[in-house]
Amino acid sequence: MRPRRSEPAPADPSAPVSIAQDPPGSLVGYVRGAFLALLAYYTFRLLSHPIASNYLGESFLHLVILPFHEAGHVLFSPFGRFLQVAGGTLMQLVVPAAVAVSFLRRRDPFAAAIGLWWFGESLADVAPYVDDARAGQLMLLGGVTGSEVEDYHDWEVMLGRLGMLSWDHTLGRICFVAGGLAMVAALCVAAATVWRTARKG
Template sequence: MRQTAGMTVRETLRHWGLSLALVPLIAYVVVAYAAGWYTVLDTASLIVHEAGHFFFRPFGWTLYLLGGSIYQLILPSLFVWTFLRSEYRPGVQVSCAWLGQNAMNVATYIGDAQERALPLITGDVETHDWWQLLGAAGLLPYDDVIAGGVVFFAVLCFLAALIAPRAL
C-alpha cells in the first residue's frame, strides 16, 4: 500500500471510512430539511417523539409537551455518551449523526409553530406542541429563531460525527 503522511491508504480508509460513508446520509438529511421533504428517518423520529410524550406525561403539562422533542434528543445522546465511555468510535459517529437528524426534525417542528402546516397525527392543529409551548411563553414570534438554534446544534452533531476519528 502507498503511504501518505505515515499512514497507508488502507489505514486511512479504516480510520476515516465511516466518515466518508456518513457524508451522503448527512447531506441527504440537510437537503431534505432545506427542501421541506419528509423522509423515512422522520417517521422513525416520530415514533421516538411520541414515546417521549408517554414517558414525560407524569411530569405536568409543560414537560408532557416538551417530552416528545426532549426524548428525540435524549435517546441518541445516551448512545453517544455510552459509546464515548467505551471509546467505540463508529458508535459515536453513527449516534452523533442520529442526534443531528433528530435535532433537524425537532427544528422543523419548532419552526412550524406559527404556521402549523405540518400534518399532525391528531389531525388537530390545536395540538401542535410547539405552538402551545411558545404561545404560552410569549415566544411564538421567535419560532424560526429558536429552530435556527436547534439547526446549529444539529450541524455541530454532524460535524462531530465526521471528525470523531480525529478527535478520539
Template sequence: MSGLLARWPAWAPRVLGLSAALWVTVPGVVRPAEPGVLGNVNLIFHEAGHVLLMWAGETVTLLGGSLTQVLVPAGCVAAFLWRRDRFSAGVVTLWLGHALAGVGAYIQDAPQRNLPLITGDPDTHDWWQLLSGWNALGAADSLGRFTLALAFVAVIAGTLLAVWDDLQERPDEP
C-alpha cells in the first residue's frame, strides 16, 4: 500500500479533498432550498446569531441570523488567508458560498414564506419581517438573486483559490 501512495503525485490528496468539498457544497448552492448536511451546520450558526445579537434590538436580531451564517465561514476564510494557506481558504470559501446560497433562498422566500422554519410559524420568517417592516417585500427576489449570484462567485473563487498554488509555474526541481 505504501508503494501506491508513494507513486501518487503530491497534488492528489488536494484534488481528492477539493472534490469532496465540492461534492458537499455545490448541490446546496445549485438547489439552496435543499441544503443537505451543510445546511444544518449553517442553521446552527444562523440561530446562534439571533441569540448572540438579541441585545442589539429587533432589526439586528433578525439580521443576526443571516449575518452570522455568512460571517462565520468568512472569518474562517480570512484566518486561512492570514496564514497564507490558500488551499484551506479556498475550500472554506465553498462553505461561504453554500451559506450565501442559503441566505439567498431565504430572502427570496420572504413573500411566500414556504421554507420550513424551526419555529413552524411562517410569521417568524426573518426576511419577511425585515422586508415587510422596510416596505421592501417586492425587493426580495432581486436581493435573493443577488445573494445567490454571490454564492456562485464564491464557489468559483474558492475553487480557483484552492488550486492556485498547484497552477503556479514552478522551476524544475532537481
C-alpha cells in the first residue's frame, strides 16, 4: 500500500509576515546600489546650489511635485482662503510622507527610505518659494510673478497674514536645511538596508 502523503501544517494567520530578503550579489541588490549612487549624486546637485538660484524649482522632480501642489489648493479650498493657499505646500509634503509611511507599514525599509528622500526633496523644493515671498520674482504657474499679480504668491499671502513676511529668508533656509538633512538621512538608511541584506544572504 502506498504511504499517504503528509499534508503541510496550515499557516498561522496571526504570525507576522516576513519580507523575503534578496540573496547576496543579486541583480536587485546591484540595481539598488546603482540607484542610490545616482540619487546621492542628484542630492549633491540639488543641495549645492543656493536657494535664490531656484535650481530645485527648475529640476525634473519639481514637475512631478507640481500636480500634487496644485491639487492641494483645490482640496483645501472649502476650508477658507488661508488653508486653500497653504494646501499646495501641505499636499506636496503629505503625499511623499504617506508613501514613506505606507512602505514602512509594509516592512519595506528600502522603499520607505526612498519615500523619506522624496519628502526631503519636496521640503527643500519649498525653500525658493518661501525665500521669494517679499521679492516676488519667481515665475509662477500662469507665466506671471508674485510682484505682477496681487494675492497670487502663496507664501506672500500666508506670511503676510501671519505678520511674518520679514521671515521669508529665514524660513526658506530652514526648509532647505531640513529637507537636505532628510534626504541625506534617507540615503544612509537605504544604504544600510542594502548592506544588511547583503550580509544576511
